[in-house]
Amino acid sequence: xEMSAAGGNGPVLELRSLGKSFREKKTGRALDVLERIDLxxxxxxxxxxxxxxxxxxxxxxxxxxxxxEPSSGEVLLExxxxxxxxxxxxxxxxxYALFPWRxxxxxVTFGLRLKGFSLSDARARAExxxxxxxxxxxxxxxxxxxxxxxxxRVAIARTLAVEPKILLMDEPFASLDAQNRNGMQEFLVDxxxxxxxxxxxxxxxxxxAVFLGQEVIGLSGRPARIVSRFENLLPYPRLRTETCFVELxxxxxxxxxxxxxx
Amino acid sequence: MTHRxxxxxxxxxxxxAIAVAAAIIFPGCGGTKQTRVVRVGYLRNDxxxxxxxxxxxxxxxxxxxxxxxxxxxxxxxxxxxxxxSAGDLDMGYVGTxxxxxxxxxxxxxxxxxxxxxxEGSAIVVRNGLEAEDISALKxxxxxxxxxxxxxxxxxxxxxxxxxxxxxxxxIITLKPPEMITALSSSQVDGFVAWEPYPSQAxxxxxxxxxxxxxxxxxxxxxxxxxxxxxxxKKNPDAVRRMVAAHVKATGYIRANRLEAADMAHLFTGQDxxxxxxxxxxxxxxxxxxxxxxxxxxxxxxxxxxxxxxDPGSFTRELVDVEFLPGxxx
Amino acid sequence: xxxxxxxxxxxxxxxxxxxxxxxxxxxxxSPVQVVQxxxxxxxxxxxxxxRLFGHLFASLERxxxxxxxxxxxxxxxxxxxxxxxxxxxxxxPLVEVVRPVPPLAWLPLAxxxxxxxxxxxxxxxxxxCFFPIVLNTVSGVKSVDANMVEAARTLGARDRTIxxxxxxxxxxxxxxxxxxxxxxxxxxxxxxAEMISVQSGYGLGYMIMLARDVARYNLxxxxxxxxxxxxxxxxxxxxxxxxxxxxxx
Numbered sequence: 001x002e003m004s005a006a007g008g009n010g011p012v013l014e015l016r017s018l019g020k021s022f023r024e025k026k027t028g029r030a031l032d033v034l035e036r037i038d039l040x041x042x043x044x045x046x047x048x049x050x051x052x053x054x055x056x057x058x059x060x061x062x063x064x065x066x067x068x069e070p071s072s073g074e075v076l077l078e079x080x081x082x083x084x085x086x087x088x089x090x091x092x093x094x095x096y097a098l099f100p101w102r103x104x105x106x107x108v109t110f111g112l113r114l115k116g117f118s119l120s121d122a123r124a125r126a127e128x129x130x131x132x133x134x135x136x137x138x139x140x141x142x143x144x145x146x147x148x149x150x151x152x153r154v155a156i157a158r159t160l161a162v163e164p165k166i167l168l169m170d171e172p173f174a175s176l177d178a179q180n181r182n183g184m185q186e187f188l189v190d191x192x193x194x195x196x197x198x199x200x201x202x203x204x205x206x207x208x209a210v211f212l213g214q215e216v217i218g219l220s221g222r223p224a225r226i227v228s229r230f231e232n233l234l235p236y237p238r239l240r241t242e243t244c245f246v247e248l249x250x251x252x253x254x255x256x257x258x259x260x261x262x
Numbered sequence: 263m264t265h266r267x268x269x270x271x272x273x274x275x276x277x278x279a280i281a282v283a284a285a286i287i288f289p290g291c292g293g294t295k296q297t298r299v300v301r302v303g304y305l306r307n308d309x310x311x312x313x314x315x316x317x318x319x320x321x322x323x324x325x326x327x328x329x330x331x332x333x334x335x336x337x338x339x340x341x342x343x344x345x346x347s348a349g350d351l352d353m354g355y356v357g358t359x360x361x362x363x364x365x366x367x368x369x370x371x372x373x374x375x376x377x378x379x380x381e382g383s384a385i386v387v388r389n390g391l392e393a394e395d396i397s398a399l400k401x402x403x404x405x406x407x408x409x410x411x412x413x414x415x416x417x418x419x420x421x422x423x424x425x426x427x428x429x430x431x432x433i434i435t436l437k438p439p440e441m442i443t444a445l446s447s448s449q450v451d452g453f454v455a456w457e458p459y460p461s462q463a464x465x466x467x468x469x470x471x472x473x474x475x476x477x478x479x480x481x482x483x484x485x486x487x488x489x490x491x492x493x494x495k496k497n498p499d500a501v502r503r504m505v506a507a508h509v510k511a512t513g514y515i516r517a518n519r520l521e522a523a524d525m526a527h528l529f530t531g532q533d534x535x536x537x538x539x540x541x542x543x544x545x546x547x548x549x550x551x552x553x554x555x556x557x558x559x560x561x562x563x564x565x566x567x568x569x570x571x572d573p574g575s576f577t578r579e580l581v582d583v584e585f586l587p588g589x590x591x
Numbered sequence: 592x593x594x595x596x597x598x599x600x601x602x603x604x605x606x607x608x609x610x611x612x613x614x615x616x617x618x619x620x621s622p623v624q625v626v627q628x629x630x631x632x633x634x635x636x637x638x639x640x641x642r643l644f645g646h647l648f649a650s651l652e653r654x655x656x657x658x659x660x661x662x663x664x665x666x667x668x669x670x671x672x673x674x675x676x677x678x679x680x681x682x683x684p685l686v687e688v689v690r691p692v693p694p695l696a697w698l699p700l701a702x703x704x705x706x707x708x709x710x711x712x713x714x715x716x717x718x719x720c721f722f723p724i725v726l727n728t729v730s731g732v733k734s735v736d737a738n739m740v741e742a743a744r745t746l747g748a749r750d751r752t753i754x755x756x757x758x759x760x761x762x763x764x765x766x767x768x769x770x771x772x773x774x775x776x777x778x779x780x781x782x783x784a785e786m787i788s789v790q791s792g793y794g795l796g797y798m799i800m801l802a803r804d805v806a807r808y809n810l811x812x813x814x815x816x817x818x819x820x821x822x823x824x825x826x827x828x829x830x831x832x833x834x835x836x837x838x839x840x
Contacts, residue, residue, distance in 0.1 A: 067741055087747040097742035101760045101839045110756075111746035142839040155742075162746060340804050347618060363805045369618050403790065409638055409801035429640070434792040435801055440702050449706045449790060566631075566639060567805045 010079060011040040012166050012198045013064060013089075017073035020059055021223075032223035033059050037073070039217070039226065041166065041200060046192050048209035049202045051219030052256070058170055060224065061202045065091040065168045077165060087111055090164035094171045096151040098143040104130065104154050105139035111162040129157040132191065149180040153187070166198045173208070185211050189236055206256070210249045211238055218256055228255050298500040301333030303342045303354035307530040309457050309540055310379040310485040311355040312522065313548075315529040317511035326503035338408075346370040352493040353504055358483040359411045362559055365580055366568035371491040373582040374550055376505050378485035378512075382544035383413055383475035384460035385420060387452040388445045393472055396424035402451035405436035405444065412482060413454040413475075415561045420478045445469045456484065457540035458532050465536050474543055481551045483558060484544075494582070505548075505585040512548045550581055620809035628813035637798055637810060647817065649793035650781055653709050657716030657784075658777055665721050665773075666766060669728025670758055679729070686725060694718040695783040702787050712781075712788025720777035724769040731765025732758050764840070767833045774829060778822045 018037040021030045033056040041047055051057045062068045064075060066085040075082045077089065085091070098107050108126035109117075117125065130136055133153040143151055152172055159167060173181045185208060192199055203209050209216045210232060218228040230252055238245055304311050317323050323330045333351040336342040339360030345351045347370045355378050364370040387393045391402070399421070406414040418428050436444060441453040446468035453459075454475075463469040475482060487508055489501050515522040519541070526537045556577040563570040570576050604622050611621030620628070629643070636642035672679045672686075694715045705711035735758055743757050759766075785796030795818055802810035 065745060067744070085741070085744040087745065089745065091742070091745040093738050093742060095736075095738050097736065097738040099739060099743075099757070099760070101763070101837075110743070114747045114752065144839065158742075158746070338804075340806065343806065360804075360806070367806050367808075369806045369808070408804040410805050432792060433638070434789050435797070435804075436707065436789060437786070440707065440787060443702055444707045447706055449708065562805075566635065567807065 009043070012043045012078060013039075013041040013200070014076040014079070015039040015060075015064070015073065016076070018060075018063065018070050018075065019072035020056070020063060020068070021071045034063075034070075035223040035225045037224070037226060041198060043198050044196050046189075046199045046201065046212055046214050048213030048216045049200065049219060050204060050206055050209045050216060050252070050256070051224060052221050053204050055219050055221050056224040057202045057204075057219050060219070061091075061168050061170050061200065064166075064200065065089050067091070087115065087162040088165045090159035090162065090167045092152070092155050092159055092167065092169040092172045094174050096143070096148075096155045096175075098151055098154055098158070100143050103140050103142055104135065104146070107143070107154055108158045108161050111158060115162060125161055126157075129161045130154075132160070132194070133157045134187070147180070148176045149184050152176070152184060156191070160195070160197070166200065169199060169201045171203050172201075174203070174205075181208075186237065188212065193236065206249055206252050207240065210245060210252065211240065216252060218252060228252070297327050297329050298497065298503070299329045299331060300500055300504060301331050301350070301352045302504075303332070303334045303336060303345055303351045303356070305339065305342065305355065305357075305485075306335050306337055307532070308355070308485070309526055309530055309532070309537070310382055310544060312515060312526050312529060313378055313487075313508055313511040313546065314355050316514055316522065316525055317507045319525065320511065320514065322507040322510050323504075326507045328500065328503055328507065330504075340364070343370050346372055346488075346490055349490070351490060352497075353487065353489045353501070355485055355487055357412070357485055358555060358558060359408065361486055361488050362555070362562065362580070363410070363568060366559070366562065366570060366576065372488045372580075373491055373494055374486045374555070374580055375489050375494075375501060375582050375585055376487040376508050376548045377483065377550040378487055378508075378548075379544050379546045380481050380484050380551060380554070381474070381476035382484050382540075383416060383454060383456045383482075384471045384543060385417065385452060385454050385473045385475070385478075386445065386460045386463050386469045387472045388448055388450070388469045389467065390448060391451055393452075396420045396473065397426060399424075399452060400426055400430045403432040403434060403449075405434050405441050405450045405453040405455075407436070407438050407441070407455050409435050410562055410565055410567045412484065412558060413456065415558060416475050416478055416482065417454045418561075420473065423478065442466065442468050457543055458530065458536050460543070461536045461539035462532070464539065465533070476543070476545070479554070481545075481554055483551060483554045486550065502585045509548050509587065512546050515546045549586060550583065552577060552581055555581060618808065620812050624809040625812045625816060628807075628809040629816065632798070632810060632813055632817075637801055637807075638792075641792060641798070643798075643817065645793045646795045646798045647821070649709075649791055650785065650795040651821075653712040653784065653788060653794065654716050654778060654781060656709065657713035658720050658774065660713070661717045661720035661724060661773060661777070662770070665724035665769075666728055666759075669725045669766070669769075670732055670754060670762070672725070673729040673732025673762065674754060674758060686722070690722045690726075694780040698783065698787050701784075706790070707787055708790045709788060712784035712794070715780050715784035715788075716777045719780035720773035723772035723776060724766070727765045727769025727772065728762060731762030731769075734765065735761035764837055767829070767837065771826060771829050771833075774825050775822065778818070778825065781818065 015037050018034060020034040021032045024031050037060060049057045049060065059068060063070050066082050066089060082089065099110065102110065105123065105126055108129060109122040112122035112125055127139065130139060133156055135150065135153055135157065146154065173184045176184060189212060201212055213232055216230040216232060217226055219225065220227045230248065232248060234244055304314050318330065334342065334345050339357040342354055342356050343360045343364040346354065361372060361374060365372055392398065404417060406417055417433065421428060421431060438455045438459045441455055441459060442463050444450045445453060445463060460471050464471055494501050523538055523541050526541060527534050530537065556573050559570060559573040559577055562568045563573055608622045610616050611619060632643040672682055697715060697718060701711040701714050705714050739761060740753055740757055743753050748756065782796035782799060785794035786800060788794065789797050795814055799811050799814040802814060
């Protein structure tokens, strides 16, 4: 189950001088949220974005997914500018955003039917991806019957089923308790290794970012700028207790703390 | 006569005080007419109840020493009868039908003390309908203003005379204002209603009168003047005076038709041509036709609407003509 | 114990009968008289020959017609109003001004426009059903989680798909609530509607009007009982439908 490989070896996603500002409703003042973001995501990479709460990392992800428009700069998917959301940039939300009136299977077939899959083909593909996320046998259940972790897995399956070029995940495990969260992180690493997906993962947990990412990008407080990039060359699967892990985490935390003060 | 010291001296001042006290305690004694309050109800814009209006405007009530208060102006008979049930009215002008049905079912305890008018209804057909006589109504839809009203009975009598059965016609209930609209749009083929609706239909060219009610059922009852039985027991003199004013007003209408028509126009708000036409069909009389009322009671009993083993005695109980002069009109 | 639920209505009926037998409720028919009335309406009919079931079917027919049209109009309009601010700003004032007018007030216009057949009665009932359905649909659509809409978009859905496949199913719980309320109100306007929609001579509201005209109050209450029971049954049916359709809740 490979993800569609990027054309050539160029970056899957490029952000060039991306900026975003909102107009404050009450005062009419312009509020800069993002400032000159330059970013390249290579195919097959797992990149984490960290930063303090409210710094705009979610906004950044949403712009990447086409759910919001940048005020300046551009977003390029495989060198082509993006316009609006679409299946080639899959988004996984913190609140799962599953369709509660559809069964697990029907949630996953939703995007496939939109792509023109026949009923049986869609069903087959959906069952494949449900197997990948380990939910075989749960096809006819409704979301309300699932745990948080399972719901998120359905959401991931739903997004992967339409074979996006990049998977954008917005704090997808933040709603889970610690135990489940760790389990889901392991699950994600495993999934990534099996599928070779290109993933951008937003989180405010540095621990999570260090566990997951090959690269951890630190954003400052508002207006957010990229203030640091940390390469994480630790082999998978990573141990949170390992010295290198702990050190890297401390370094990143310190750096971010400084940035928040400054 | 010797007066002992200490005894009450019946001087002139004392006599006057006693006389005044007596006059207050025993009104009517000594011939003084005390003003009596009477709560009267009537139906809104109802031509048949013109006598009330005439009596009021011409001061006949005041002449009789009556302070007539409007206990209510009603859109329909049953509503007025409900007011009697609730004890809100002392006397009222109301149709025979609700007076009888409420009375027969002990929903209101009233007596009919005078008639307001007789006849004054008509069977009307729409213009597009070829009709020489009632037999043309076979298989048609005809509206009556209420289930088991006098008009309902009228229709059935007319049908019977023409050799038809009630089942031969689709009889439905419709409120009179809607009847005219329904007639002009051919939603019904005919209707039976009290004036001024037949005249209005004719004037508006919505239909034409096939037969006046007086031809089908001469002297049939229409609107009555009724009194709450309790009020009658306590204030027979007031009732007598009300009836007297009513009789005078009725006579006035008969003697001054043109002026009556003018007053009717003011009272009901109907156009003059309609009023003029309608007045020709209404017979303002004060003596109720007991046979006619009994006929109606029999109809209701036969219909199962009321239970009455002896319509005759029920009618005699219901109607009290002691206050009316002579035989009529 | 579910049996206890029947105690309070039975006790109320018992008390009612007691009061009537003691002559305390002047003029009010007793439960026994009401049951007699039901029998009379079923076997003899009012007017004689026009039996209860004929009246009931005529009313149901008028009601279903009015309700169906209300449903067919109210849901699309509600979805559009919930979805598009422009549409909402345009229609909402109209809706809010017409809504408080009681269906009864429309009687003269109804006769003018639709005559005295089934259609005029259905129109009055339509007015009763329409507004609860619209309002609840709008609120349902507006309450659909924005995340779901965005998720649908990221999966490639366009506006039309979003409306049909996300908004409507998402708003369905509210829509069904609107249906329940609409059915309740629409059925209640039956009596008003059938003051004019009488060409056939059949209808429960019409029957009650006749009974009232001749002061047969036990028949009036019997008619009320039938209307109440049928309304109750309809509500139960919708509840059952709701349970099935919304089994995902």
